[in-house]
Amino acid sequence: IDMENSLRSAVENQEFELFLQPMLDLASGKIIKAEALIRWHHPNGYLVPPDEFIPLAEQTGLIIPIGKWVVTEACAILKRLAEKGEEIKLSINLSPRQVNDRQLFEFIKESVTKAQVNPHHLELELTEGVLIDNYDKVYYLLDEVRKLGMSVSIDDFGTGYSSLSYLQKLPIDRLKIDRSFINEINENSQDSDGAIILAVIAMAHSLKLEVIAEGVETVLQRDFLKLNNCNIAQGYLFSRPVPYDEFCDLLEGQK
Numbered sequence: 001i002d003m004e005n006s007l008r009s010a011v012e013n014q015e016f017e018l019f020l021q022p023m024l025d026l027a028s029g030k031i032i033k034a035e036a037l038i039r040w041h042h043p044n045g046y047l048v049p050p051d052e053f054i055p056l057a058e059q060t061g062l063i064i065p066i067g068k069w070v071v072t073e074a075c076a077i078l079k080r081l082a083e084k085g086e087e088i089k090l091s092i093n094l095s096p097r098q099v100n101d102r103q104l105f106e107f108i109k110e111s112v113t114k115a116q117v118n119p120h121h122l123e124l125e126l127t128e129g130v131l132i133d134n135y136d137k138v139y140y141l142l143d144e145v146r147k148l149g150m151s152v153s154i155d156d157f158g159t160g161y162s163s164l165s166y167l168q169k170l171p172i173d174r175l176k177i178d179r180s181f182i183n184e185i186n187e188n189s190q191d192s193d194g195a196i197i198l199a200v201i202a203m204a205h206s207l208k209l210e211v212i213a214e215g216v217e218t219v220l221q222r223d224f225l226k227l228n229n230c231n232i233a234q235g236y237l238f239s240r241p242v243p244y245d246e247f248c249d250l251l252e253g254q255k
């Protein structure tokens with residue numbers, strides 16, 4: 001109850017911040033996108049990671065106002081980046097309850113228009129489970145989202161459901177290979193450790209989907225992914241999730 005009350009006042013007082021984690025185009029080595037990851041500045045001084053409050057936010061329904069805040073803030077960030085002449089895309093995470101909230105999609109539409117953000121710069125990340133559990137509903141929502149010019153990626157790909165038929169049918173753009181698969185690439189790897197990654201890349205490309213590798217921590221992993229035509233990489237090797245100003249420094253640093 002205590003935690004719930006403080007989360008409630010966190011929503012009222014907007015105690016959140018979006019950290020940005022860069023995503024690099026492997027061919028050019030340049031930052032082309034970022035994932036927005038929420039943090040909670042608790043009044044006790046502690047920076048609370050999302051794992052510690054998103055589940056409660058989902059249970060209590062507070063995820064709805066939090067999700068709106070994320071959308072508004074993401075649009076504000078995109079606007080600031082565009083004003084600096086940075087052509088960077090931003091992805092936001094949607095959890096199960098948010099995908100069932102028809103109003104969220106209306107809100108996203110309005111926010112993009114209001115902030116005069118290029119919809120092509122906004123991407124939604126959903127997990128496999130979310131897609132399968134609500135297939136029909138999700139289909140139409142994603143279809144609308146993409147008609148507006150936004151794009152969709154499947155997060156944590158490979159850890160969820162085994163049915164692959166939805167990949168062909170759903171209107172999506174990218175797969176993010178779960179970091180547990182990337183983690184298997186190390187000095188002690190056997191050839192078979194990379195097999196799933198290679199299979200996902202081949203399948204995705206034949207479906208005209210891009211592939212993002214998450215959790216890239218070593219040069220060995222980056223080189224393996226680049227050699228095997230993975231499109232985009234994200235992970236501590238390049239940067240942890242950082243506040244907006246630090247993200248801008250990273251962009252400046254690559255000029």
Ligand code: G
Nearest residue numbers: 036037038049050051054070093094095241
């Ligand atoms: O930033 P970190 O790596 O600690 O994120 C942990 C988890 O929190 C990830 O699974 C991520 O998808 C989730 N998460 C981060 N930001 C958001 C957000 O704005 N909304 C939702 N629904 N989940 C988020």
Ligand code: G
Nearest residue numbers: 093155156214215216217234235236237241
């Ligand atoms: O579930 P989702 O994929 O949205 O979560 C992203 C999470 O992964 C964030 O909590 C982020 O901090 C974390 N993360 C990002 N890069 C790395 C990495 O290279 N290694 C590890 N262990 N975690 C990472």
Ligand code: NA
Nearest residue numbers: 035093125155
């Ligand atoms: Na994500």
Ligand code: MN
Nearest residue numbers: 155156176214
């Ligand atoms: Mn993920």
